[in-house]
Amino acid sequence: MSNFTELLHASLDQQNESIQSYEFEHVKVWLKKASTRHSIWIYTPLKWLARLLHIEALTPIPNYGGKKAIQCEYRRITSLAKLGVSTPKVLALCDNGILLQDAANGGQHVIQLDHALAQADGTEQRLKLYTDAMTEIQTLHHKGAYLSEAFVRNILVDAHHHFTFIDFETDPGEILNLKNCQIRDWLCFIFSSSYRFKLEEIEQASTIFYDALNKNKKVLREICKIGHKLQWILHFKPEKLGNDGKRIQKCMLFLKKLEQHEPLPMI
Template identity: 50%
Template sequence: MDDFQKFLETTVTTQQNSIQAYELSTGKVWLKKASERHGLWLYTPLKWLAKIFNLGAIMPVPNQGGSKAIQCEFNRINQLKQLGISTPNILAVSANGLLLEDLGVQHQGKVKQLDQALAGRRKKPEMQFSLFKQAIQEIQNIHLKEGYLSEAFARNILIDEQNHFSFIDFETDPRDVLSLHDCFVRDWLLFIFSTAYHFEFEQLTDASQVLYQALLAEPQVYKDICKVGKRLNWVSRLNVRKVGNDGKRIQKCVLFLRYLNEQSEVNSST
């Protein structure tokens, strides 16, 4: 039994949190413990939208929790690594937990969530749009290899100081309940939902143009994303700002989807 396996099996029995960081002699690691997961209603407001409009592609995929979630993450990380996608290195695994190397150690430098990076570049629009475009290219690269993510929120996309991308959080497998095509659609919808919020309202048209250009390579995926947008379009007429940041996030997402749909008309007439 190597040191990592021993550390996992002795520590997982006393760890209280479902995930916790530790500093070992080799560097920072994360221990994910098999535990029961909370109900899907925690995935609001996305869950709210999916439920009302029967949009399966954005419905949170059930997390079975316990050892099944650990095994799922183990399998999904290995699947993506075989495609050449950067994910955390697995140091040890058991039925009760998973020990992962911190991505900062892997990249030998600081990493941050795409969510944080986009927010930090709001006062520098050119840099913000450049990062947004790079993130889109990374997801598109995964799709070209017939891969897909589990929860393609910006918080689960990490970048290092050289703008190299990595992906985390694989306790669910959308392929268990969706076709590969719908997994692609789901990736883009979750990405839009978690990134549109970081742009000003007047920037959303330009941001949608960036994604539109990428989706020219995935025409049917583009059409299905636009179908979702059309079904949500009426939300933009509501005063969702009254419900705070969640409402503003929904509003920007719906506007982004509307502008994305309009891009085909604008570009066909030019």
């Protein structure tokens, strides 16, 4: 039994949080333990919205929690790592927990892309971060892969714009085909990144997105169709509902700008 395995077993029962960091043998590690599954009821509104609007990519992906989520995390990290996708290194595994090496142990300080976009020194730096993150996602998509929750909080970045992807407790591939898994990645990315742009930067960001995906017309047009179906949300002035509402507003504005680059065919 390795020292990391001993740490995993020794810490599981004592750890109260679902995820916690430790310093062990000069290495920073994260222990994720099996936790209670999410209630199926929280997925019901999104499930019905996806059905009503015929948007398969919005079908909610349940987090089953417990041992199943731990095994899913291990399976997804392992499969992505084999494709050369940067993910946390698995140090130890058991039914009720997984021990992961911190992404910064290569010597580079890393932060969530969400924070990096917020802290960027001006529009140019923010758009550069955004562009490089998109390129990284495209690279893994070209390998026939997809993420689990492609929100910018689940993407780590260092000063050299090297990206690491985290949080794999769900597997969209259990429910969706590859195309819709990848569309879902982009929808998660758009929703979470748009909030970090100023209103006057959203058009530039949408242009970058359009140019990047222009060679993959089927995916781009599907994203535009989804955005078109969701534009009614803007009539309810979501920005009046606090930060969550502003996230929705900026996401919808981004999708509206994107559709202007790629007008939908007249039927």
